[in-house]
Amino acid sequence: MAGLYVHIPFCKQACIYCDFHFSTSLKYRNRMVSALVQEIELQKDFSYQGPLESIYFGGGTPTVLEVEQLDEIIRAVSKNFEWVGQPEITLEANPDDLSPEKIARLARSKVNRLSIGIQSFRDEDLRMMNRSHNREQALKSVAMAMELGFENITADLIYGIPGMDNPSWEQQIDQLLELGVPHLSSYALTVEPKTVLHHKIQKREIAAPSEEQAAVQFEILWKKLENAGYEHYEVSNFAKPGYRAVHNSSYWKGTPYLGIGPSAHSYYNNQRFWNVSNNMAYMKSVEGGKVNRESEQLSDKDRFNEMVMTGLRTKVGLSLSELNEAEKDFLLKEAEPALQKGQLVQSGEHLFIPQHWRFHSDGIAASLFYI
Numbered sequence: 001m002a003g004l005y006v007h008i009p010f011c012k013q014a015c016i017y018c019d020f021h022f023s024t025s026l027k028y029r030n031r032m033v034s035a036l037v038q039e040i041e042l043q044k045d046f047s048y049q050g051p052l053e054s055i056y057f058g059g060g061t062p063t064v065l066e067v068e069q070l071d072e073i074i075r076a077v078s079k080n081f082e083w084v085g086q087p088e089i090t091l092e093a094n095p096d097d098l099s100p101e102k103i104a105r106l107a108r109s110k111v112n113r114l115s116i117g118i119q120s121f122r123d124e125d126l127r128m129m130n131r132s133h134n135r136e137q138a139l140k141s142v143a144m145a146m147e148l149g150f151e152n153i154t155a156d157l158i159y160g161i162p163g164m165d166n167p168s169w170e171q172q173i174d175q176l177l178e179l180g181v182p183h184l185s186s187y188a189l190t191v192e193p194k195t196v197l198h199h200k201i202q203k204r205e206i207a208a209p210s211e212e213q214a215a216v217q218f219e220i221l222w223k224k225l226e227n228a229g230y231e232h233y234e235v236s237n238f239a240k241p242g243y244r245a246v247h248n249s250s251y252w253k254g255t256p257y258l259g260i261g262p263s264a265h266s267y268y269n270n271q272r273f274w275n276v277s278n279n280m281a282y283m284k285s286v287e288g289g290k291v292n293r294e295s296e297q298l299s300d301k302d303r304f305n306e307m308v309m310t311g312l313r314t315k316v317g318l319s320l321s322e323l324n325e326a327e328k329d330f331l332l333k334e335a336e337p338a339l340q341k342g343q344l345v346q347s348g349e350h351l352f353i354p355q356h357w358r359f360h361s362d363g364i365a366a367s368l369f370y371i
Contacts, residue, residue, distance in 0.1 A: 007261030160214030317352025
């Protein structure tokens with residue numbers, strides 16, 4: 001099985017923490033959709049990787065497109081790729097884009113999963129992050145989506161926000177549980193270089209996020225959600241039974257995936273590919289019959305390190321049976337200190353990070369890398 005990611009590089013406004021590729025000008029929206037369709041046709045040889053199990057519209061903000069434009073892209077995918085009978089087709093959405101009319105039209109389209117970027121139910125947090133919606137819009141968007149036909153919904157929440165104390169964070173989680181959303185992705189607020197957030201922290205206009213605060217709020221998060229019947233199946237992801245994300249799971253399993261659009265990444269045959277991160281350069285190259293992208297062949301060390309990083313982010317952990325003997329011997333030797341501390345647990349042919357250490361999973365995994 002394989003997955004397909006479509007990057008929609010437009011946003012109404014820039015969130016201060018975001019370092020993804022996008023433009024706040026919608027001037028070339030129609031031309032971009034045509035270019036995405038053209039790239040899909042140029043990339044049809046990817047089909048030998050297997051039928052598509054998932055399609056994911058990310059960005060940017062995919063809901064700045066009209067439903068008819070999304071349908072056009074999906075038709076191009078179905079024309080050029082084989083897919084399983086009922087692939088998961090996810091659309092990232094901002095609450096302020098989800099009017100009743102738009103939700104109803106989306107419910108009649110091939111899109112069968114919404115990923116709603118709530119980020120916070122507190123207006124003060126949303127203003128600080130320069131989000132384009134408010135608390136009321138967040139609440140209404142989820143309720144309307146469920147009422148108008150979307151059963152498979154995931155929401156995003158951010159913890160570790162400066163000024164958001166632990167009782168306020170618990171209220172955020174309780175609000176999500178009241179809405180009955182079957183899947184949640186939740187991340188600590190991180191400061192990426194060259195973002196507005198980074199600049200404001202340097203100028204002391206905003207306090208820097210506290211790792212200690214984030215660690216405490218992460219523990220609050222997983223305990224409350226597990227008590228409510230959600231499975232903590234990956235560090236940042238929680239699902240009711242039957243609602244694990246198919247597309248995101250492909251990243252953690254090393255399944256081949258194809259990225260369409262400017263800045264989109266692909267992975268197959270132990271190679272990584274990435275398209276040019278410039279809208280005009282991307283459109284001109286595709287219109288000329290070529291995808292402007294770079295690639296790298298993963299070395300054995302790179303492949304091993306990625307397996308360790310992604311495997312240890314999941315509940316099931318890293319499968320030792322997928323390693324050769326030399327890799328397995330190296331890993332278990334490097335893992336001994338973490339095993340002694342209880343940061344890692346070995347169960348049969350799997351090595352995993354116990355629940356109370358998962359906040360530190362990236363650091364634990366990095367200690368096991370070939371360098």
